[in-house]
Amino acid sequence: LPLLKRHLFTMKLQSPEFQSLFTEGLKSLTELFVKENHELRIAGGAVRDLLSGVKPQDVDFATTATPEQMKGMFQAAGIRMINNKGEKHGTVTARLDKENFEITTLRIDVVTDGRHAEVEFTTDWQRDAERRDLTINSMFLGFDGTLYDYFNGYEDLKNKKVRFVGHAKKRIQEDYLRILRYFRFYGKIVDKPGDHDPETLEAIAANARGLAGVSGERIWVELKKILLGSLPINASLEEFDKVSQNVEGFSPKPMTLLASLFKVQDDVTKLDLRLKISKEEKNLGLFLVKYRKDLTKAADSAEPLKPYQDFIIDCREPDATARVWELLKYQGQHGLLGDLQQWSVPTFPVSGHDIRKVGISSGKEIGALLQQLRDQWKKSGYQMEKDELLSYVKKT
Numbered sequence: 253l254p255l256l257k258r259h260l261f262t263m264k265l266q267s268p269e270f271q272s273l274f275t276e277g278l279k280s281l282t283e284l285f286v287k288e289n290h291e292l293r294i295a296g297g298a299v300r301d302l303l304s305g306v307k308p309q310d311v312d313f314a315t316t317a318t319p320e321q322m323k324g325m326f327q328a329a330g331i332r333m334i335n336n337k338g339e340k341h342g343t344v345t346a347r348l349d350k351e352n353f354e355i356t357t358l359r360i361d362v363v364t365d366g367r368h369a370e371v372e373f374t375t376d377w378q379r380d381a382e383r384r385d386l387t388i389n390s391m392f393l394g395f396d397g398t399l400y401d402y403f404n405g406y407e408d409l410k411n412k413k414v415r416f417v418g419h420a421k422k423r424i425q426e427d428y429l430r431i432l433r434y435f436r437f438y439g440k441i442v443d444k445p446g447d448h449d450p451e452t453l454e455a456i457a458a459n460a461r462g463l464a465g466v467s468g469e470r471i472w473v474e475l476k477k478i479l480l481g482s483l484p485i486n487a488s489l490e491e492f493d494k495v496s497q498n499v500e501g502f503s504p505k506p507m508t509l510l511a512s513l514f515k516v517q518d519d520v521t522k523l524d525l526r527l528k529i530s531k532e533e534k535n536l537g538l539f540l541v542k543y544r545k546d547l548t549k550a551a552d553s554a555e556p557l558k559p560y561q562d563f564i565i566d567c568r569e570p571d572a573t574a575r576v577w578e579l580l581k582y583q584g585q586h587g588l589l590g591d592l593q594q595w596s597v598p599t600f601p602v603s604g605h606d607i608r609k610v611g612i613s614s615g616k617e618i619g620a621l622l623q624q625l626r627d628q629w630k631k632s633g634y635q636m637e638k639d640e641l642l643s644y645v646k647k648t
């Protein structure tokens with residue numbers, strides 16, 4: 253393995269983000285590993301985030317202890333373990349002080365078929381770093397702040413370089429999803445579009461078809477992260493460009509941004525067939541593509557919100573409100589969004605039962621009357637109350 257010249261860049265990280273990780277649970281956990289003579293470090297993405305001054309969303313831990321050793325020591329210490337599917341890959345989840353800690357035994361991937369890996373445990377930190385995708389994701393951090401960096405990840409992070417560990421081709425063929433991960437981290441770290449290493453791009457192009465074999469679920473999870481990261485934008489993607497500015501700072505759903513890339517509703521349907529997105533996401537996509545041009549603020553600006561409110565009330569579906577919020581983000585109507593978020597959907601005060609009570613018993617007639625009353629109610633700006641509406645029934 254000529255490539256694997258040991259490179260260990262050491263520094264001591266001390267930062268508020270790092271300090272904030274030391275909860276009661278983590279303190280007990282690290283003490284236990286010290287006592288049992290097993291090494292435990294923070295691994296992968298969390299180290300990258302900490303070095304960038306970002307508090308990581310989730311922290312993965314790596315250890316020299318085998319899953320069996322971990323289970324033994326947790327059991328002996330009376331620490332609960334959460335049953336999870338990770339065990340085959342060497343991951344044990346321990347629960348301390350109401351916090352879950354996912355701890356994975358150092359490993360070497362022996363067989364990979366582009367999706368699944370057969371693993372062998374090791375106690376060599378560098379061997380575990382070698383199996384990881386990108387140099388910036390291949391580092392470990394000790395609890396005293398020592399950085400263990402075998403592949404120049406910290407330098408790459410500072411110089412805004414996204415590089416595969418070792419040979420790009422090999423790394424990609426181990427897991428084709430890494431093609432998307434490469435672009436996600438590129439968007440996150442590099443400010444210039446197109447600043448790729450030619451060999452990396454070649455390896456990606458030559459292996460892009462491998463993505464066809466990756467499950468829709470994994471691709472969708474990754475695509476959502478790409479969308480909410482900072483994507484380098486191609487100037488020809490006008491709508492996308494506009495919408496990404498509109499939604500910035502308004503916590504959009506990933507689909508809200510993605511919809512800007514679609515021309516027709518069928519594009520959403522096709523995406524769903526490939527990616528198995530949730531029903532809610534699909535409906536949001538269909539809704540945005542259909543209404544982004546047609547449902548807009550009222551031209552007479554006295555009641556600009558009215559078309560949106562009417563839509564929500566007429567639609568009579570519980571998630572209509574949330575969808576219209578996303579539409580307002582998409583359209584960049586931030587004032588209206590604030591107003592709509594303050595507004596609560598009025599409920600139509602008359603029921604079929606009320607109409608029956610005034611002496612009408614035919615179901616068909618009741619249905620028709622309810623519709624007329626709804627129209628009347630709508631015309632009143634949703635102000636008319638039950639008695640008023642019912643007196644109108646008696647007159648007709």
Ligand SMILES: Nc1ccn([C@@H]2O[C@H](COP(=O)(O)OP(=O)(O)OP(=O)(O)O)[C@@H](O)[C@H]2O)c(=O)n1
Binds near residue numbers: 296297298383385429
């Ligand atoms: N296809 C993948 C997925 C993950 N990893 C390794 O596993 C770590 C954790 O994976 P994950 O949590 O999925 O990604 P993160 O890099 O932590 O990014 P995120 O911020 O999305 O959690 C990565 O940092 C990387 O070292 C990898 O080598 N290849």
Ligand SMILES: [Mg+2]
Binds near residue numbers: 297298310312
């Ligand atoms: Mg992670």
